[in-house]
Amino acid sequence: MRIEVVRRENADSTPYLQSIEYTPKDKNETVAFALDMINKGGYKDTDGRDAAPIKWEHSCLQKKCGACAMVINGVPRLACGARLREFEKQGTVRLEPLKKFPVIADLWVNRQVMFDALLKLGTWLESDAVMTEKNENTAYDASRCLQCGCCLEVCPNFYAGGEFYGMAACVPASRVIAELKGDTQQSLKQGYDKHIFEGCGKSLSCKNICPTGIETDRLLARSNMASVWKRLLRLK
Amino acid sequence: MSRVIIIGAGLAGLSCAVTLAAGGRRCCLISKQPSERAQSVLAEGGINAALDLMGEGDTVNEHFEDTIKGGVYLADAEAVRGLTENAPETVMWLRALGVPFNTENGQMIQRPFGGQKKRRTLFAKSSSGKMIMSALIDEARKYESRGLIKRYPHHEMIRLLIDNGRCTGARVKDSVTGKCADFSGTVVMCTGGMNGMFPMMTTGTTQNTGDALAAVFMQGVRLSNLEMIQYHPTTIAASGKRCLVSEAARGEGGRLYILKDGVKYYFMEERHPDLKNLAPRDVVAREMYFVRRETGGQSVMLDMTALDGKTWKNKLPDLRQEVMEQLSLDPKIEPIPVKEGIHYFMGGIDVDPFHRTSLEGLYAAGECASIYHGANRLGGNSMLGAVYGGKRAAGDILQSTSANDDTTEPGFEEAGENESFFEEAAPEFIKNVSDILLDCLGIVRNEDTLKNSLGRLDELTGGLSLNDREKARAELAAAMIKCALIRRESRGAHYREDYPERDESLCTMTSAEVSGGGAEVGFKQKAYEGAVL
Numbered sequence: 069m070r071i072e073v074v075r076r077e078n079a080d081s082t083p084y085l086q087s088i089e090y091t092p093k094d095k096n097e098t099v100a101f102a103l104d105m106i107n108k109g110g111y112k113d114t115d116g117r118d119a120a121p122i123k124w125e126h127s128c129l130q131k132k133c134g135a136c137a138m139v140i141n142g143v144p145r146l147a148c149g150a151r152l153r154e155f156e157k158q159g160t161v162r163l164e165p166l167k168k169f170p171v172i173a174d175l176w177v178n179r180q181v182m183f184d185a186l187l188k189l190g191t192w193l194e195s196d197a198v199m200t201e202k203n204e205n206t207a208y209d210a211s212r213c214l215q216c217g218c219c220l221e222v223c224p225n226f227y228a229g230g231e232f233y234g235m236a237a238c239v240p241a242s243r244v245i246a247e248l249k250g251d252t253q254q255s256l257k258q259g260y261d262k263h264i265f266e267g268c269g270k271s272l273s274c275k276n277i278c279p280t281g282i283e284t285d286r287l288l289a290r291s292n293m294a295s296v297w298k299r300l301l302r303l304k
Numbered sequence: 305m306s307r308v309i310i311i312g313a314g315l316a317g318l319s320c321a322v323t324l325a326a327g328g329r330r331c332c333l334i335s336k337q338p339s340e341r342a343q344s345v346l347a348e349g350g351i352n353a354a355l356d357l358m359g360e361g362d363t364v365n366e367h368f369e370d371t372i373k374g375g376v377y378l379a380d381a382e383a384v385r386g387l388t389e390n391a392p393e394t395v396m397w398l399r400a401l402g403v404p405f406n407t408e409n410g411q412m413i414q415r416p417f418g419g420q421k422k423r424r425t426l427f428a429k430s431s432s433g434k435m436i437m438s439a440l441i442d443e444a445r446k447y448e449s450r451g452l453i454k455r456y457p458h459h460e461m462i463r464l465l466i467d468n469g470r471c472t473g474a475r476v477k478d479s480v481t482g483k484c485a486d487f488s489g490t491v492v493m494c495t496g497g498m499n500g501m502f503p504m505m506t507t508g509t510t511q512n513t514g515d516a517l518a519a520v521f522m523q524g525v526r527l528s529n530l531e532m533i534q535y536h537p538t539t540i541a542a543s544g545k546r547c548l549v550s551e552a553a554r555g556e557g558g559r560l561y562i563l564k565d566g567v568k569y570y571f572m573e574e575r576h577p578d579l580k581n582l583a584p585r586d587v588v589a590r591e592m593y594f595v596r597r598e599t600g601g602q603s604v605m606l607d608m609t610a611l612d613g614k615t616w617k618n619k620l621p622d623l624r625q626e627v628m629e630q631l632s633l634d635p636k637i638e639p640i641p642v643k644e645g646i647h648y649f650m651g652g653i654d655v656d657p658f659h660r661t662s663l664e665g666l667y668a669a670g671e672c673a674s675i676y677h678g679a680n681r682l683g684g685n686s687m688l689g690a691v692y693g694g695k696r697a698a699g700d701i702l703q704s705t706s707a708n709d710d711t712t713e714p715g716f717e718e719a720g721e722n723e724s725f726f727e728e729a730a731p732e733f734i735k736n737v738s739d740i741l742l743d744c745l746g747i748v749r750n751e752d753t754l755k756n757s758l759g760r761l762d763e764l765t766g767g768l769s770l771n772d773r774e775k776a777r778a779e780l781a782a783a784m785i786k787c788a789l790i791r792r793e794s795r796g797a798h799y800r801e802d803y804p805e806r807d808e809s810l811c812t813m814t815s816a817e818v819s820g821g822g823a824e825v826g827f828k829q830k831a832y833e834g835a836v837l
Binding site for chain 1: 337338341343345346399401402403406407431434435438439442443445448449480509510511541542543545547625626629630731732
């Protein structure tokens, strides 16, 4: 099959498309595996050039770390979760970097804006967590966020540098909101109001796309109630 | 000394950083990728502490004894005493940070785990590592906002800075720009296991390449216990790696069997009636190897079909999802084939109970440090070892060094042409070294294969012009093989078919040090050497 990669030497250079013919040896092979094989050498593109090392972030290779998020045939997902056999019929897989984040090189983007949002919001506990039967599942689901950026990629309301921080900020914030003590941490709640509640258009494309299956709508509803409608006490 | 420099931002690194920050000490957290990508997020089963929440009369002393026994008497007793005594406090600290440990009737519960008779393992379904990481990440961010932790999240330590036999800092490379900077201060290595010595053959991350460990080894830091590699009994094939099936699967009732003449033979239950499927990992992995040999290569199967829906939902949901993803099989309705896979490294940088290494000014914590687990690590003790170890190192730094108000940012500059340890090892070289190691450091080892492998390693490196990282990797590999050679006995994860019995005189860890002409290995004379108490 053909693997097309939108490549770019660095942030200032012009992007170009590189097409590589690749034959999977195993039916379970993922896009991540193919990238690794190509990078180990011996592949040329359809113009006869060396398919030189393609830059991409990777770590766990099993959908648990969020490193390898990229756009695959137009859909943002984890490369380690995309099996080549899904694309057998089409015959082509196109790999592009996430568009909402600045490119460093090839498929490698700078996702620091997500972590900066969490710093600005203040998504941490100022005192001991209050853990009860009622917030345990919320805390669990919210703690599963990979900070991969797929949700931001599909969100119609998010853009880097904007006032709306997106679901990637809402999920970690939801853990803290669920666990914080009573009426404390007002600035987090105000930040949530301004940077999450106000900007969210409720398209829920984030829920659709989340590679780890977080129920973003449920977290949103709960955190809205706590932060915006201030019905906090009922939930502890 | 300026800020404390922590290399690695997983459980150990984060724990060290937040403890230092809480004590008012500035530190920098240097990692190749943000904490969310660290290997710690893959940990599943749980964390041990003798809280006796299950009312079985569990005690710290029993946790201590299980750990010492599980490690087959190689781990230092004083260090393990500290680990097990402080485990309850460590877990309660994590609880206060908001880790959603499983509860029943409003109280945390503990699950049974390998090598332990009492239920001691606190857990968050089957994603305990991720849960603890999320809480620690948020806590670290709090201190980041206060200027106490400075993150360098796309940075790699390439070597230590050493002056007059003291570690004075680390040379760090920014992987985005390729530029390097000298960071001065006390260094804490939290770089994780040497998974990269066996690419694609372990349950870990691609980022733990083994380069950092190999570099400090070449710079003279003593390593220990290198032959002790944990093969986790239950892993499954995944694209590009081995994928862990947590011990929790057996903790919650999963059973291992193999077909012997068409009949299910529950070999662990027959051969180990006391702990059965929850015998220590080295015991299980070895039995699996033997029964496969006895039955002409049948697959060992893990049967979780008897577990009820509630258990699947509340305790193993992510595990089930993972198996379905990787094997297209539902473990709830059918048994799955499992095989041993490299999962953890008990050995690494030799440290004392305060996590000080043989090099003054250098600490190590987490999987990269060799201290608590001896010849075999118990399930649930890894996360404990990392979190406690990070705290312990921070504690010693707070006590024995003083803060410095110098907050000058190190200047990143273009690397020189001959910048040491800068160039990466070639993938082919890495694979060749790995193939040699896999051959001789499997579950069953013998003198001939080990000696042959040393010869093959010599041959491989003899003809090539190697860069610093490649030389270091070869030296580390040689040390691993040599340690396995000199341990002429079987103990824990190290099984020699030519010396199948335990030799009581070999009751200390092996150690390895590079001096002049290469790696020298021997047995440690006492638990820790050169430590100033």
